[in-house]
Amino acid sequence: MSERWARTVLAAYRFAGAAAFPLVGPYVAWRATKGKEDPTRRYERSGYAGKPRPEGPLIWAHAASVGETIAIVPLIESILGYGVNVVLTTGTVTSAQVAEERLGDSIIHQFVPLDLKPAIGRFLNHWQPDLAIIAESEIWPMTIMELGYRRIPQVLVNGRLSERSFQSWKKRANIAEALFENLSHVVAQSEVDAERFEALGARPVTVSGNLKVDTNPPPVDGRALHAISRQLSLRPTWAAVSTHEGEERMAAEIHLMLRSRHPGLLTIIVPRHPERAAALADEFAAMGLRSVTRSSGDRIRSDTDILLGDTIGEMGLYLRLTEIAFVGRSLTAEGGQNPLEPAMLETAVLAGRNVQNFREAYQRLIDGGAAKLVANRDMLAGAVNFLLLNDATRRKMMAAGAATVEDMRGALGKTLKALEPFIHPLVVKARLKGVR
Structure with a gap:
């Protein structure tokens, strides 16, 4: 031309x-x-x-x-x-x-x-x-x-x-x-x-x-964090954040696979598009899971399986409730989402292999020992299970995330x-x- x-x-x-x-x-x-x-x-x-x-x-x-x-x-x-x-x-x-x-x-x-x-x-x-x-x-x-x-x-x-x-x-x-x-x-x-x-x-x-490295960690309402942390007590948790269609169900299936091994397990699911929350809650109910949406203000009870994050601007809250985070748009969709916020909040990062849009950030985190990529649902379940069981490995990944982000600034x-x-x-x- x-x-x-x-x-x-x-x-x-x-x-x-x-x-x-x-x-x-x-x-x-x-x-x-x-x-x-x-x-x-x-x-x-x-x-x-x-x-x-x-x-x-x-x-x-x-x-x-x-x-x-x-x-x-x-x-x-x-x-x-x-x-x-x-x-x-x-x-x-x-x-x-x-x-x-x-x-x-x-x-x-x-x-x-x-x-x-x-x-x-x-x-x-x-x-x-x-x-x-x-x-x-x-x-x-x-x-x-x-x-x-x-x-x-x-x-x-x-x-x-x-x-x-x-x-x-x-x-x-x-x-x-x-x-x-x-x-x-x-x-x-x-x-x-x-x-x-x-x-x-x-x-x-x-x-x-990447300018995203030079941002401050996502903010949090301290009172909300304190209140929900008290409701969770010492329950084990993991999160699937910025998820796209198909990844929420995958996270719910992993919850079903792991809850007998980790009594009291709570899975936090934060869809990229919060307007999908109502349909997701119905889907989880059909799977026999009890979920609570953040926007409802309902208390998280001992038999609650899933906290469904359907609010805007509270990623800082959800990430501070866990030490393990799967970052979505990386298994059932392509491109990935930003892994830097979980890393800077000292969270062990997991993701699928389709992370082309954030390739350099993931490479730095992987090289620093802060993130791991998985190929499918079963590998993700295995990674979550391993990190829940192995405190030393999990904490090493968490510390590596914060250190890697600092080096990237x-x-x-x-x-x-x-x-x-x-x-x-x-x-x-x-x-x-x-x-x-």
């Missing part, structure tokens, strides 16, 4: 988006009925602003979902410390809640506009950002092109390209180059990610490591160094204007 043809395709995408814009309202309304949009803020997805633009320099930061939002919180806090305003966009209701919990009124939060010319144009006309910082792997053609057209510097931080995404972009190399040439800088998570971005035409590219400083040429002029401008 020639460069001219690639630009023709992108121009067609631009006009197709404009033609489809009248359908945005019904589409977002439908998503709101499914709980995927905040019905009171649907207009933000069309680019309408929910708040006035503050005076002075403004940075637009974007994080797609919960993981990306948590990852860039320390980066945003550092930028705020320079005296520059930040408007943070996210794409999900849960990530908006995390932004509110972690950053509060220190930033302006908006839902990200859909990648359509009218929506993006309206958003940029109002906010007029001086710099755009995009987290991880959010590659939206219209957004990138519009920022480039307006000569607004855009930097991709904590950049990651999965093998699947890379191969897909390689088939459209000219389109990738036409888009990535608009990026002022790519700060990649790993050398592999950096090589992939460079192969697709991004320049310059540097490596920072430093991505925040490297990212700030890469951003310095873009942020420093804004800091000077803000001081000269006397804003904030």
Whole structure:
């Protein structure tokens, strides 16, 4: 595909988006009925602003979902410390809640506009950002092109390209180059990610490591932790967190396999999508298991088999209730989920082998003796059983997790160094204007 043809395709995408814009309202309304949009803020997805633009320099930061939002919180806090305003966009209701919990009124939060010319144009006309910082792997053609057209510097931080995404972009190399040439800088998570971005035409590219390592451990409500810990007493526990369809049933089957060997065993299951909790509770009941959902507030009794974590923002609670955690989307689904939060909370980490999206983090944890990968349900059951029986091995993995995470820190400083040429002029401008 020639460069001219690639630009023709992108121009067609631009006009197709404009033609489809009248359908945005019904589409977002439908998503709101499914709980995927905040019905009171649907207009933000069309680019309408929910708040006035503050005076002075403004940075637009974007994080797609919960993981990306948590990852860039320390980066945003550092930028705020320079005296520059930040408007943070996210794409999900849960990530908006995390932004509110972690950053509060220190930033302006908006839902990200859909990648359509009218929506993006309206958003940029109002906010007029001086710099755009995009987290991880959010590659939206219209957004990138519009920022480039307006000569607004855009930097991709904590950049990651999965093998699947890379191969897909390689088939459209000219389109990738036409888009990535608009990026002022790519700060990649790993050398592999950096090589992939460079192969697709991004320049310059540097490596920072994973920003998720430089975050604080997930917070916890101390009173809730104390209350539930008292209910559990000294019962043995293990957790399956960030699970996807099929992995919850697998965890329940493992509970059935192990409870006779470990009297009083409690299994903690935290699905990636909490809205599935009601259906999961019914499924567990059909298996003869007694479950309690966290949102119900019901007491965990001695005959409770499963604590079903169906709340947002309480991963810190669930992980502090156990010393063994299986991290999902790794056995029945592909890509994996972030293992760093369990590791930094000194939890022995188990996962399936499909962890491509967090390959470097898992490799470091495995090499450090903090994590083990399993091939199937029976191997996972065996690993949980072994760790429950062997205190010394379990505690060695727990300590290794915290130590490995500490060794991996430093991505925040490297990212700030890469951003310095873009942020420093804004800091000077803000001081000269006397804003904030």
